[in-house]
Amino acid sequence: MNTGPVLCYSEEPELAEELLRWTHHQKLSEGAPVAAAVLGALPADLPQRYAAAGAQEVYRLAAEAPAFPEAGVLAEALAIVVREAKPRLVLLASTKRGKQVVGRLAGLLDWPVATGVNELRRDGEAWVLEREALSGNAVSVEQFPGGAAIFALTTGQGPPAAASYPLQIREVTGAFPPSRVERREQRPKGGGGVHLETAERIVTVGRGLKKREDIPMVEALARALNASVGCTRPLAAEAGWFSDDHWIGLTGHRVKPKLYVALGVSGAVQHLVGMRGSRIVVAVNQDPNAPILGQADYRITADLYSLVPALLRALGVPG
Amino acid sequence: MSPNLRIWVAVKHGVDVGLTRADPATGVVALEGAPRKTSDFDRNAVEEAVRVRERSGGTVTAVSVGPPSAREALREALALGADEAVLFTDPAVPRFDTRAVARALAATCRTLGGFDLLLLGEGSTDHFGGVVGARVASELGVADLAYVRKLTVEPEGVVAERDLEREVEVLSARFPVVVTVGQEINTPRVPTFMSNLKASKKTIRQVGPAEVNLPASSLAPVQTTLRVAVPQVARKQVPLTGNSPDELARELLSRLRDEGVWP
Ligand SMILES: Cc1cc2nc3c(=O)[nH]c(=O)nc-3n(C[C@H](O)[C@H](O)[C@H](O)COP(=O)(O)OP(=O)(O)OC[C@H]3O[C@@H](n4cnc5c(N)ncnc54)[C@H](O)[C@@H]3O)c2cc1C
Ligand SMILES: Nc1ncnc2c1ncn2[C@@H]1O[C@H](COP(=O)(O)O)[C@@H](O)[C@H]1O
Numbered sequence: 001m002n003t004g005p006v007l008c009y010s011e012e013p014e015l016a017e018e019l020l021r022w023t024h025h026q027k028l029s030e031g032a033p034v035a036a037a038v039l040g041a042l043p044a045d046l047p048q049r050y051a052a053a054g055a056q057e058v059y060r061l062a063a064e065a066p067a068f069p070e071a072g073v074l075a076e077a078l079a080i081v082v083r084e085a086k087p088r089l090v091l092l093a094s095t096k097r098g099k100q101v102v103g104r105l106a107g108l109l110d111w112p113v114a115t116g117v118n119e120l121r122r123d124g125e126a127w128v129l130e131r132e133a134l135s136g137n138a139v140s141v142e143q144f145p146g147g148a149a150i151f152a153l154t155t156g157q158g159p160p161a162a163a164s165y166p167l168q169i170r171e172v173t174g175a176f177p178p179s180r181v182e183r184r185e186q187r188p189k190g191g192g193g194v195h196l197e198t199a200e201r202i203v204t205v206g207r208g209l210k211k212r213e214d215i216p217m218v219e220a221l222a223r224a225l226n227a228s229v230g231c232t233r234p235l236a237a238e239a240g241w242f243s244d245d246h247w248i249g250l251t252g253h254r255v256k257p258k259l260y261v262a263l264g265v266s267g268a269v270q271h272l273v274g275m276r277g278s279r280i281v282v283a284v285n286q287d288p289n290a291p292i293l294g295q296a297d298y299r300i301t302a303d304l305y306s307l308v309p310a311l312l313r314a315l316g317v318p319g
Numbered sequence: 320m321s322p323n324l325r326i327w328v329a330v331k332h333g334v335d336v337g338l339t340r341a342d343p344a345t346g347v348v349a350l351e352g353a354p355r356k357t358s359d360f361d362r363n364a365v366e367e368a369v370r371v372r373e374r375s376g377g378t379v380t381a382v383s384v385g386p387p388s389a390r391e392a393l394r395e396a397l398a399l400g401a402d403e404a405v406l407f408t409d410p411a412v413p414r415f416d417t418r419a420v421a422r423a424l425a426a427t428c429r430t431l432g433g434f435d436l437l438l439l440g441e442g443s444t445d446h447f448g449g450v451v452g453a454r455v456a457s458e459l460g461v462a463d464l465a466y467v468r469k470l471t472v473e474p475e476g477v478v479a480e481r482d483l484e485r486e487v488e489v490l491s492a493r494f495p496v497v498v499t500v501g502q503e504i505n506t507p508r509v510p511t512f513m514s515n516l517k518a519s520k521k522t523i524r525q526v527g528p529a530e531v532n533l534p535a536s537s538l539a540p541v542q543t544t545l546r547v548a549v550p551q552v553a554r555k556q557v558p559l560t561g562n563s564p565d566e567l568a569r570e571l572l573s574r575l576r577d578e579g580v581w582p
Contacts, residue, residue: 070490071453072462096449096483100465103453106418112541113417115448133547134336135444138348141545180462184478185489201581225581237482237503244484250447251501259580269336276552280580282571297555298574302567310564314572 002148005035005057007087009078009101011069013046015093015155017053022153023091024054024162026120032088033057034165039077040065040176047167054162059085062171070181071097075104080174082109087148089127094152102152112144115152122146136250136273156197156254191243194228201227201259204248204275207234208264208285208304212241218263221308224315230255232271249274263304267292324377324472327428327437328368328401329455331358331420332385332392333445341549348547357392360440362399363500366507367470368438369400375472377435378402384415384423390523397518398510404523405431407531412538417446419538421454426531429459434495436477441466441499452499463497464490468504 006029008019016036023034035057036050042060050058059081066073078101082090090105092098094115106113118139119130125146133140196202203222209215222229229246236247248255250270256277263284265271272295275281283296286303293299300307338354341347368379380403381396383389393404407423415423428434437456442449456463468487469480476493482503510518528535559574561567575581 070462071465072456075453075457096466099449100453100463103421103450104457104463106450107421107454107457110418113448113450114542115450128545133446134334134339134348134549135447137336137339138341138346138547138549140547143543143545145541181464181490181492183488183490185487187487189485189487191485237501251442259575259578276550280575280578281554282575294556295552295554297557297578298571299556299558300567300571301558302564306564307567310568311571313565314568 002086002088003032004086004088005029005033006089006091007035007037007059007082007085008055008091009037009039010093010095010098011039011074012093012095013049015095015098017049018155018158019091019093019153020050020053020055021159021162022157025159028089028120028122030122035059035085035087037061037078037081037085039069039074039081042169047169051167052161052164054165055167056165057168057170059170059172061174061176063173063175065176066179068179068181068183069176070179070183071100072104072181073176073179075101075108076177077174078105079108081172084172085170089148090150092150092152093155095155098152102150105150109148109150112149113151114142114144114149117151117153118157120151120153127151132250132273135269137269154254189243191245194245196228196230196245196248196253196255199228199255199257201225202230202248202255202257202275202278203227203261203263204230204232204265205235205263206232206265206271209235212239215241217308217312220317221311221315224312224317225259225261227257227259227261232265262292262296263308265292266290267295324371324375324436325432325434326368326371326377326379327434328361328364328379328381328396329424329437329439329451330361330365330381330383330392330396331440331443332356332383332389333358333443336444346548346551348549350547355388355391357395358440358443358445360442360444360501361392362395362507363502363504364438364440365396365399365401366505367500368436370505371436371470371472372400372402380405380431382407382424382427384408384420393523394518395510397521398514399508400514404521406523406525407527408525409527409535409538411535412540414540415538416540416542417448417450417454418541421451421458422533422537423528423531424451424455425458426533427526430531431526436472436494437497439497439499441501452497456497459495459497461495461497462492463499464492465499467498467500470498470500470504
């Protein structure tokens with residue numbers, strides 16, 4: 001097998017650090033170096049950060065990046081680094097932009113790819129990985145040839161810090177290709193800084209909530225239960241009532257609280273995958289046939305608009 | 320650019336995840352022979368393709384890669400308003416994986432008349448890899464705009480608003496271009512009796528590797544799926560009732576206390 005490094009890349013340094021720590025944690029490098037790729041400018045604090053996350057090498061494309069390095073540009077730049085570093089494995093984060101870069105890189109290198117990878121291990125000559133399948137309803141165990149491959153890992157699992165190693169910086173010469181895409185506008189989406197992955201209690205609302213003005217009622221319940229507020233995809237992505245950090249499910253966050261209270265959530269498989277790790281699930285839905293009720297420890301067939309005020313009264317919250 | 324936009328849309332006839340059944344003892348899901356349907360976001364992609372044609376003119380060609388049964392997804396795309404449909408199939412390929420699908424889609428669009436705009440779902444309901452769009456664009460050497468929520472066609476290209484985890488970007492690119500969409504971009508129309516009837520009369524063109532100049536050997540799958548299983552989570556399933564909402568609320572809180580999850 002190729003003795004090259006495991007090469008980790010994300011344009012978001014926190015995610016690159018997570019990939020580096022993960023590589024150590026899963027012992028993926030098998031004695032070969034653990035490396036990070038940097039495309040373009042190298043911020044002064046980055047080598048130190050990457051070394052603390054376990055990087056032994058940084059491969060840096062020493063060139064000026066275009067004003068808007070879209071996914072196609074990042075992939076071509078990364079391919080230049082890959083041809084130089086000859087890694088055994090390229091790891092990226094399975095974020096939206098990450099998956100886009102993976103798809104383009106796969107086309108350029110013709111290496112096997114997988115996204116949404118939760119587990120990865122060596123099995124003899126092969127790679128064996130686990131990823132979610134069937135919209136998160138199932139886990140698929142897949143075997144890949146043991147040669148070079150590109151895998152995108154589900155982030156947010158945060159393995160512990162690795163030991164720090166002396167760091168080698170290797171400059172790669174090359175140029176960014178011109179961008180085919182122009183960015184006309186960029187707006188950050190508001191985020192409340194909620195981190196549902198570590199929340200102990202979560203109160204989630206779905207489309208059973210009729211209007212935006214009713215959100216304070218749900219927030220009051222969450223406060224009284226010392227819980228964070230979660231939501232389904234439509235409330236974040238369509239209605240825009242919540243920022244994405246509240247969104248739970250296949251395309252949102254995976255949570256594992258002690259207590260999960262679902263209010264007016266139907267329980268689509270794409271939602272269930274996000275909350276399956278919860279210890280106690282309470283579901284409140286006025287439709288006795290809602291799938292969420294079949295996935296609950298305590299099932300309450302009721303109108304949330306009568307139950308939530310009653311809960312607030314029982315909790316002594318002034319109405 | 321020709322005034323006659325060549326719009327393509329890729330539709331997958333994927334496993335119907337709502338109808339798959341796991342073996343109760345092992346959790347293993349048998350995918351062989353599982354019920355199938357058009358992948359969810361691909362219906363949004365078809366709808367968007369048809370809307371672009373309604374506004375800007377052109378033709379919409381739906382394309383699917385898969386066994387002959389994938390014609391069902393194409394038939395639905397025709398009923399939703401696509402003008403033409405092409406099935407890429409090959410009995411020599413045991414299973415079309417991401418690489419084979421991307422190659423087949425790229426070769427089909429390139430060979431059968433070319434394209435200005437290719438729409439795909441941003442992820443397929445069953446596999447949810449989220450890579451086919453970018454990989455096809457890479458194979459074709461064109462830009463791809465992913466996770467698009469609003470699409471506007473201009474004379475020379477498209478402007479797209481796209482939704483990432485922490486930001487919204489407005490991007491533009493010239494034709495030819497690949498665009499991937501999710502369920503937020505539109506609400507797909509529902510086929511009517513008449514549109515189904517019309518669709519049933521159209522022919523679905525069938526092609527294989529030879530017609531689009533691909534060696535069948537370049538389509539061999541790379542990975543092997545060892546097992547697909549549903550993790551079994553046992554829930555208590557206790558129904559709670561009460562004579563009034565207040566009684567029910569008190570009952571729930573006492574249960575939570577007993578479980579040690581609150582306060
Ligand atoms: C590829 C893909 C990825 C997706 N990713 C996600 C994801 O990450 N997260 C996610 O959540 N979804 C996701 N979805 C969408 C998912 O399929 C569902 O459409 C969504 O979860 C439904 O949200 P909901 O439960 O809020 O709404 P609905 O399905 O409309 O359910 C509302 C529920 O509220 C109940 N209700 C109505 N009024 C009341 C009341 N007064 N009191 C009590 N109950 C009431 C109704 O009976 C109903 O069951 C995805 C879909 C696809 C295709
Ligand atoms: N077999 C297929 N035939 C046609 N289009 C496909 C096929 N597989 C995937 N696609 C397209 O690629 C998108 C993303 O798929 P995936 O990368 O599997 O998540 C889908 O939404 C489809 O538009």
